[in-house]
Amino acid sequence: MTKDFPKKISSVLQKAKAGEKITMLTAYDFSIASVIDQCGIDVILVGDSLANVVLGLQSTKEVGMTEMLHHAKAVRRAVKNALLIGDMPFNSYQLNPRDALKNAKRFVDEAGCDGVKIEWFDHCLDVSEEIIKAGIPVVGHVGLTPQTADKLGGFKVQGKDAAGARRIIDQAQALENKGCFSIVLECIPENIAAEITQILEIPTIGIGAGPKCDGQVLVTHDLLGLVSHFHPKFAKQYVDVASLIKKGIKEFSREVKQGKFPDQEHSYRMSNEQLKMFKSISEE
Secondary structure, X not given: OOOOOOHHHHHHXXXXXXXXXXXXXXXXXXXXXXXXXXXXXXXXXXXXXXXXXXXXXXXXXXXXXXXXXXXXXXXXXXXXXXXXXXXXXXXXXXXXXXXXXXXXXXXXXXXOOOEEEEEOOXXXXXXXXHHHHOOOOEEXXXXXXXXXXXXHOOOOXXXXXXXXXXXXHHHHHHXXXXXXXXXXXXXXXXXXXXXXXXXXOOOEEEEOOOOOOOEEEEOHHHHOOOOOOOOOOOOOOOOOHHHHHHHHHXXXXXXXXXXXXXXXXXXXXXXXXXXXXXXXXXXX
16 A cells, blocks of 8 residues: 555554554553553554443444543553554444544544544445545444444344355455555455455454454453353453452452451551540540
8 A cells, every 4th residue: 555654554554564463452441451552452442342341232323422532532541552443433424424524533633543443334435535535544344334233134244145245345345445544354254354355455354254364353341251241253252350350349348248358458547646646636
């Protein structure tokens, strides 16, 4: 690609070109974002999965700009090294495409994001082109697009038939032609993802799209075992943080009830001299 991108994006593109896999994880708050950034993850996505794993909503369509910007600002305060991408929520560009550029600018100007991600929908190419022309980098998203899953038959693997696979390939190529610097491929057959990765010059980031993509993304809460009600096949759990949290909370509760916490180590004391003065004042 010949387009001049900001330094962080250029760095990610160079890694992909050199054959180094790109890593992407989601973050929604300062604390977790700090840890992720310290681990050297290439891209941090303030995902609209915020709706499900943080806010307890049923659909990503239920989260809006107010919530996304609030959490993106918190993540921005933590991230020093990674490329930070804001996930455009459904109502910020799909309900009224004319609002897309204004809302994309808010992610950059108000929340400090380095770019935005947009899921494929009917006017995706026009919206992407407008945002990119305004100087805002865009990550495309094809395959299973959660914001419009109802139009795709639900949360199912996409592109399993020849026509569906061709459609996804065409979408990815069209987004590249419009100037997207990367494409997320979600829940598509691994051989189709490999084909797209080979065809495109820009890097592909897979989630449920097999090992041949240029990089991989997961929802951090899935990786850490913090989500108990939903376990998609592609979401590998690397640690069981939920069990550790439960263990700590139960230990806290037990010690409080037994009078073991707080102990002297976790308490403050007034000096004997000041205590005597306090008592004498109180007795006056």
